[in-house]
Amino acid sequence: xxxxxxxxxxxxxxxxxxxxxxxxxxxxxxxxxxxxxxxxxxxxxxxxxxxxxxxxxxxxxxxxxxxxxxxxxxxxxxxxxxxxxxxxxxxxxxxxxxxxxxxxxxxxxxxxxxxxxxxxxxxxxxxxxxxxxxxxxxxxxxxxxxxxxxxxxxxxxxxxxxxxxxxxxxxxxxxxxxxxxxxxxxxxxxxxxxxxxxxxxxxxxxxxxxxxxxxxxxxxxxxxxxxxxxxxxxxxxxxxxxxxxxxxxxxxxxxxxxxxxxxxxxxxxxxxxxxxxx
Amino acid sequence: xxxxxxxxxxxxxxxxxxxxxxxxxxxxxxxxxxxxxxxxxxxxxxxxxxxxxxxxxxxxxxxxxxxxxxxxxxxxxxxxxxxxxxxxxxxxxxxxxxxxxxxxxxxxxxxxxxxxxxxxxxxxxxxxxxxxxxxxxxxxxxxxxxxxxxxxxxxxxxxxxxxxxxxxxxxxxxxxxxxxxxxxxxxxxxxxxxxxxxxxxxxxxxxxxxxxxxxxxxxxxxxxxxxxxxxxxxxxxxxxxxxxxxxxxxxxxxxxxxxxxxxxxxxxxxxxxxxxxx
Numbered sequence: 001x002x003x004x005x006x007x008x009x010x011x012x013x014x015x016x017x018x019x020x021x022x023x024x025x026x027x028x029x030x031x032x033x034x035x036x037x038x039x040x041x042x043x044x045x046x047x048x049x050x051x052x053x054x055x056x057x058x059x060x061x062x063x064x065x066x067x068x069x070x071x072x073x074x075x076x077x078x079x080x081x082x083x084x085x086x087x088x089x090x091x092x093x094x095x096x097x098x099x100x101x102x103x104x105x106x107x108x109x110x111x112x113x114x115x116x117x118x119x120x121x122x123x124x125x126x127x128x129x130x131x132x133x134x135x136x137x138x139x140x141x142x143x144x145x146x147x148x149x150x151x152x153x154x155x156x157x158x159x160x161x162x163x164x165x166x167x168x169x170x171x172x173x174x175x176x177x178x179x180x181x182x183x184x185x186x187x188x189x190x191x192x193x194x195x196x197x198x199x200x201x202x203x204x205x206x207x208x209x210x211x212x213x214x215x216x217x218x219x220x221x222x223x224x225x226x227x228x229x230x231x232x233x234x235x236x237x238x239x240x241x242x243x244x245x246x247x248x249x250x251x252x253x254x255x256x257x258x259x260x261x262x263x264x265x266x267x268x269x270x271x272x273x274x275x276x277x278x
Numbered sequence: 279x280x281x282x283x284x285x286x287x288x289x290x291x292x293x294x295x296x297x298x299x300x301x302x303x304x305x306x307x308x309x310x311x312x313x314x315x316x317x318x319x320x321x322x323x324x325x326x327x328x329x330x331x332x333x334x335x336x337x338x339x340x341x342x343x344x345x346x347x348x349x350x351x352x353x354x355x356x357x358x359x360x361x362x363x364x365x366x367x368x369x370x371x372x373x374x375x376x377x378x379x380x381x382x383x384x385x386x387x388x389x390x391x392x393x394x395x396x397x398x399x400x401x402x403x404x405x406x407x408x409x410x411x412x413x414x415x416x417x418x419x420x421x422x423x424x425x426x427x428x429x430x431x432x433x434x435x436x437x438x439x440x441x442x443x444x445x446x447x448x449x450x451x452x453x454x455x456x457x458x459x460x461x462x463x464x465x466x467x468x469x470x471x472x473x474x475x476x477x478x479x480x481x482x483x484x485x486x487x488x489x490x491x492x493x494x495x496x497x498x499x500x501x502x503x504x505x506x507x508x509x510x511x512x513x514x515x516x517x518x519x520x521x522x523x524x525x526x527x528x529x530x531x532x533x534x535x536x537x538x539x540x541x542x543x544x545x546x547x548x549x550x551x552x553x554x555x556x
Contacts, residue, residue, distance in 0.1 A: 017414055017415050017416065018415050019415040019416050019418070065415075065416055067414070067416060090410070090411060091410065093411075094410060094411050094412050097412075099412065099413070099415065099418050099423070100415045100418070101415055102411050102412045102413075102414070102415050103411060104409070104411050105411070131382070132368070132369065132372060133368060133371075133372050133380050133381060133382050133383070134372050134375075134377065134380045135377070135380075136295055136345070136380070137295050137296050137297040137343075137377065137378045137379055137380050138295065138297050138343055138345060138419070138420055138530070140297070140377050140378070141416070141419075142416055145377070252416070
């Protein structure tokens with residue numbers, strides 16, 4: 001196998017969608033089927049590289065889905081030219097990847113772009129069906145079935161108390177030296193028949209944060225907890241054993257937002273300084 | 279296991295949804311996993327019967343899905359009373375069935391109801407994604423990926439020529455003695471981004487009819503055949519080897535229509551006379 005020579009690199013932005021059901025999450029793990037490993041292997045094969053490293057906007061857990069995941073890779077511009085450019089790369093990826101992961105778009109990234117640190121917001125959806133007959137079988141891979149009727153108004157009233165810039169330590173798996181301060185912009189449930197969807201937007205999320213928040217709200221929605229309870233958990237500042245992390249099945253990373261091109265580099269530098277352990 | 283005594287029977291209407299991917303179709307087959315066998319076994323267990331026979335509105339093929347399938351079963355009213363009525367039956371079914379099939383509703387059927395013969399129309403949807411990157415992984419079980427861009431206007435122009443009461447022998451797997459005359463009411467493609475959906479409505483469908491019609495239209499949509507071709511195939515009156523039956527993955531039985539209660543019995547008698555081989 002030929003290996004591209006040392007030379008100029010080009011940063012590629014990849015927009016990715018996947019059904020997380022049969023993946024052990026995004027992040028590479030030895031001996032497990034992960035989205036990162038699957039994509040990196042396909043890219044390396046197509047671009048004839050020993051390896052390709054991807055940096056991702058949202059490291060989703062096992063079983064979590066994505067419709068609007070974003071990642072980047074730095075690849076040899078010579079290798080890309082030999083292949084025939086990004087359009088040809090997209091075409092080859094479509095043929096090579098298994099059908100539970102798709103690269104929806106490949107493009108040269110603008111200067112200063114960093115899939116992780118340049119992102120200014122992430123939007124997730126959490127979907128629950130509270131029909132007592134169970135979730136629609138045609139949607140069951142992305143919708144959680146819930147046995148009890150849920151009160152969307154109560155969940156929204158509880159959610160509003162969590163918004164703003166706060167320390168979400170109570171809802172997160174802690175990582176040594178990393179901050180758990182995030183700005184939660186929106187948590188809003190809407191009902192369409194038996195299907196409830198939470199739209200959850202923040203600048204970034206700590207590990208387990210969306211699913212912990214959703215777990216709290218579901219307890220309120222079915223009446224096991226008072227509307228005031230999620231805020232009390234947040235204010236407690238430590239992980240509360242009564243908070244059940246909602247199952248991954250219902251969670252989908254829908255979209256990642258980036259600033260205009262001229263602000264990308266400054267944003268990436270600022271986020272890196274705040275969120276990287278010293 | 280107790281067996282319900284001989285006595286009055288009650289006809290139940292069951293509204294059913296399933297993901298057909300892992301079923302060998304609706305109809306019972308020895309040694310295969312079918313929707314009918316799965317439902318009949320669950321009903322028999324819950325109602326403590328040796329067996330329960332289901333009659334269905336649309337016998338879907340292997341891999342075909344349903345959101346609005348309808349079937350009926352005649353069960354002992356004593357057995358149902360002992361269980362606690364239809365609500366309790368629905369509850370037990372929800373707990374017992376695998377998550378790729380759901381009974382959305384169970385109710386005592388009105389007099390004269392017959393899931394198959396009283397139906398006055400069936401509505402199917404066929405879904406295709408013509409994004410060159412492939413179908414959305416989160417929808418891939420119910421959406422066919424298509425490599426070539428499809429022209430919805432051309433498909434609609436071709437489809438309109440197939441509407442009305444006609445002999446659909448050219449599009450059907452023949453069954454000895456059974457008529458292939460059907461009334462095709464609507465075939466209409468709509469596009470939403472890269473997702474094309476055909477809405478297909480007829481009084482009833484012969485075997486392979488929807489997928490053969492869709493296969494013809496896809497050939498027109500990608501420009502391999504002229505707009506006039508599907509009508510020419512229909513007029514030919516015999517199966518045409520150029521017609522490719524579209525894959526089951528994209529097909530979903532969405533809804534079955536019945537007349538008002540007072541017309542049920544008359545409709546069932548009329549349909550039975552026309553569609554049953556002598």
